[in-house]
Amino acid sequence: MMEAQKYVWEGAIPLQIHLHESEITSLPPPSPALILAPRIGYLPLLLPLIKPYFSSTLPPGQDTLWFDYKGLPLKWYIPTGVLFDLLCAEPERPWNLTVHFRGYPSNLLIPCEGEESVKWSFINSLKEADYIINGNCKNVMNMSQSDQVELWRSVMDGNLDKYIRSSSKLKLGTVTTAEADMVGQVKAGKIPVRLYVWSVNEDFEDMEDAPEVDNWDQISYINRPLEIHKEGKYFTLHDALKNLLPEFFAGKPLINDKPCIEESEDFQKVSSEDVGSSTGAEEGKEIFSQPMESCCNDAEIKLIRIQGIEPKLEIPFSWVVNQLKES
Amino acid sequence: MCVLVPAEDSNEEEMCAVEEEAGFCEIEGAADNATLVQSKHHEAHFYDFHIVYSSSFRVPVLYFRAYCSDGRPLLLNDIEKDLPACSSKVLLETKWSFITLEEHPFLNRPWYKLHPCGTSEWMKLLCLGDEVAAKNGLAIELYLVSWFSVVGQVVGLKTPLEMVKSQRN
Numbered sequence: 001m002m003e004a005q006k007y008v009w010e011g012a013i014p015l016q017i018h019l020h021e022s023e024i025t026s027l028p029p030p031s032p033a034l035i036l037a038p039r040i041g042y043l044p045l046l047l048p049l050i051k052p053y054f055s056s057t058l059p060p061g062q063d064t065l066w067f068d069y070k071g072l073p074l075k076w077y078i079p080t081g082v083l084f085d086l087l088c089a090e091p092e093r094p095w096n097l098t099v100h101f102r103g104y105p106s107n108l109l110i111p112c113e114g115e116e117s118v119k120w121s122f123i124n125s126l127k128e129a130d131y132i133i134n135g136n137c138k139n140v141m142n143m144s145q146s147d148q149v150e151l152w153r154s155v156m157d158g159n160l161d162k163y164i165r166s167s168s169k170l171k172l173g174t175v176t177t178a179e180a181d182m183v184g185q186v187k188a189g190k191i192p193v194r195l196y197v198w199s200v201n202e203d204f205e206d207m208e209d210a211p212e213v214d215n216w217d218q219i220s221y222i223n224r225p226l227e228i229h230k231e232g233k234y235f236t237l238h239d240a241l242k243n244l245l246p247e248f249f250a251g252k253p254l255i256n257d258k259p260c261i262e263e264s265e266d267f268q269k270v271s272s273e274d275v276g277s278s279t280g281a282e283e284g285k286e287i288f289s290q291p292m293e294s295c296c297n298d299a300e301i302k303l304i305r306i307q308g309i310e311p312k313l314e315i316p317f318s319w320v321v322n323q324l325k326e327s
Numbered sequence: 328m329c330v331l332v333p334a335e336d337s338n339e340e341e342m343c344a345v346e347e348e349a350g351f352c353e354i355e356g357a358a359d360n361a362t363l364v365q366s367k368h369h370e371a372h373f374y375d376f377h378i379v380y381s382s383s384f385r386v387p388v389l390y391f392r393a394y395c396s397d398g399r400p401l402l403l404n405d406i407e408k409d410l411p412a413c414s415s416k417v418l419l420e421t422k423w424s425f426i427t428l429e430e431h432p433f434l435n436r437p438w439y440k441l442h443p444c445g446t447s448e449w450m451k452l453l454c455l456g457d458e459v460a461a462k463n464g465l466a467i468e469l470y471l472v473s474w475f476s477v478v479g480q481v482v483g484l485k486t487p488l489e490m491v492k493s494q495r496n
Contacts, residue, residue, distance in 0.1 A: 107400070110428050110437040128383045137444060192383070216435040223432065224382040
């Protein structure tokens with residue numbers, strides 16, 4: 001089980017970052033920065049890696065970092081892997097992004113003051129997950145300053161082992177046991193889930209022909225906990241999606257073509273509490289943004305991606321939860 | 328303009344406008360019980376308030392934004408100057424740290440948000456003295472009015488007594 005978690009944490013997206021032309025003050029223009037960005041990470045945290053490429057050519061002024069993809073300003077608090085899965089229907093490698101150090105679009109994007117803002121956003125998501133799982137934010141609120149720092153560091157460094165150790169102090173509860181996992185059982189309770197659904201109005205055959213996302217209004221953000229009522233029942237990923245997006249499943253049998261799920265980033269927060277299971281580590285998980293592309297008219301789900309993989313809908317949801325928990 | 332998202336059962340994406348409620352209105356010249364807030368430079372400030380239900384915290388959350396007649400957004404310190412003295416004092420002392428600029432869940436723009444963390448706690452306290460509520464639970468309308476009577480004060484909006492009375496009948 002740890003395998004999948006490791007893969008997720010080690011996943012990275014190769015980026016080719018171009019400085020926006022309006023900010024190039026030297027000739028010849030600087031070459032793009034080639035950076036390997038962790039899937040479980042945030043674009044603003046890449047500043048120290050990116051800045052050296054462009055510092056000599058930037059116009060005078062203060063840096064206010066932001067990125068765009070084909071003109072679409074990127075929401076900095078969405079993990080890199082999620083952004084990639086969501087905005088690149090056909091994965092682009094390397095992923096070409098434009099970086100800006102000036103002219104922050106504050107009418108569109110909430111302000112980002114570097115690492116502090118990203119950390120704050122992360123901790124807030126953690127509190128939200130805590131609240132969903134436990135009915136209060138006490139676990140996160142009572143974390144000591146040093147524990148919080150350590151947890152955040154482990155995320156920044158992409159250190160899974162350190163993260164598991166740090167988050168163990170959080171005690172965010174369990175989703176299921178390893179044995180139950182095998183038969184797809186889940187405990188009754190709530191699982192934090194975040195879904196990003198991209199709706200398109202035209203049908204297309206291949207992902208390459210998919211239109212581009214040119215506006216965030218084309219993407220619905222669904223931030224809703226998944227409630228598991230019936231314990232012991234075999235609960236699949238399909239069941240989970242049906243629960244979260246009923247409008248796409250009304251009156252339809254199990255999807256036949258292209259069952260893919262995009263679940264990007266499961267934020268995982270939680271402790272490695274052993275609940276009678278030998279493998280341990282069942283933690284609550286926040287499934288972060290599942291980019292989903294669907295056709296509006298037929299409400300046909302074309303693609304679902306989770307951390308870049310396209311799993312089958314029949315797989316047990318608890319397995320998904322457990323594999324992606326640490327993300 | 329206030330957008331009210333009905334609680335619990337409904338799809339979070341549904342939004343319906345509540346127009347008749349006295350306390351929930353845009354502070355601008357047009358509405359009867361609204362006030363036109365003017366700064367020293369005789370500039371009109373417009374405020375939009377949205378109430379959005381949070382499935383995670385299971386409480387309503389207040390979002391708001393302020394802008395001038397030319398559309399220029401106002402910052403928190405400008406907003407503070409618009410508030411009655413007691414509100415701004417309260418804000419400074421306690422709640423200021425709970426107002427943050429975050430993305431509106433549906434509009435993809437930055438709005439100010441009043442944090443929902445403590446809401447269910449103080450709502451429980453608020454309803455403690457109410458026998459009917461203790462027995463039968465609180466009707467949504469009454470819950471919202473009670474909730475707003477507290478939250479509104481932070482942003483300088485008073486809930487008229489008539490509103491509470493009419494809900495209880």
